[in-house]
Amino acid sequence: MAGLWPAICFVPRGCFATSFVPLYYNQFAVHTIKAIYPGSFDPVTNGHLDLIARGSKLFDHLVVAILQNASKSPLFSEAERIEMLTEGVRQFGNVSVATFNGLLVDFAREQHAEAVIRGVRAISDYEYELQMALMNRRLAPELETIFLMSDAKYSFVSSRLVKQVFELGGSVEGLVPPFVIERMKARRSS
Numbered sequence: 145m146a147g148l149w150p151a152i153c154f155v156p157r158g159c160f161a162t163s164f165v166p167l168y169y170n171q172f173a174v175h176t177i178k179a180i181y182p183g184s185f186d187p188v189t190n191g192h193l194d195l196i197a198r199g200s201k202l203f204d205h206l207v208v209a210i211l212q213n214a215s216k217s218p219l220f221s222e223a224e225r226i227e228m229l230t231e232g233v234r235q236f237g238n239v240s241v242a243t244f245n246g247l248l249v250d251f252a253r254e255q256h257a258e259a260v261i262r263g264v265r266a267i268s269d270y271e272y273e274l275q276m277a278l279m280n281r282r283l284a285p286e287l288e289t290i291f292l293m294s295d296a297k298y299s300f301v302s303s304r305l306v307k308q309v310f311e312l313g314g315s316v317e318g319l320v321p322p323f324v325i326e327r328m329k330a331r332r333s334s
């Protein structure tokens with residue numbers, strides 16, 4: 145459709161043909177919906193990737209947004225988390241990775257996103273997630289939060305537990321992608 149614009153612009157204003165142009169153009173003006181999936185992703189788990197797969201099917205574009213400068217001191221730097229997530233979302237054509245600072249609602253507005261997705265694993269997650277969703281709604285009523293459930297096999301998986309189990313010598317195979325395990329091993333031996 146973009147190719148039609150020059151032709152449209154050269155039709156004199158008030159001309160009979162121009163009366164039909166907006167109607168014709170509107171037929172092709174597709175509304176696409178962008179969503180944000182925010183988090184710390186320290187590191188990305190298979191539960192996160194499962195949620196990303198679900199989000200990528202629901203929305204036209206999904207931005208996985210890593211919170212910078214989170215108060216908790218992360219295991220992986222921001223650059224490492226970007227690299228791991230970029231690797232993880234490579235298989236999806238409509239998913240990108242970004243970082244943000246400050247309020248999530250401000251980032252969502254900058255991105256022209258209409259929805260935020262968050263994973264809810266258990267009732268214990270729900271209370272915190274509901275608080276955040278309602279606070280975000282107060283700050284940005286136009287932004288909808290959508291809770292998604294990952295596959296039940298990831299319902300107990302969290303970045304925090306993965307780090308703890310790995311640190312204590314347990315296996316985290318199947319819980320995080322192989323490239324994350326490699327990075328964790330490299331971190332341990334350095």
Ligand code: PNS
Nearest residue numbers: 182183184185211246247248249276279
């Ligand atoms: O993976 P996490 O650590 O559970 O993600 C939490 C996150 C990043 C979604 C949340 O801390 C957040 O949105 N922080 C941005 C600051 C903000 O907008 N706070 C007000 C909303 S409660």
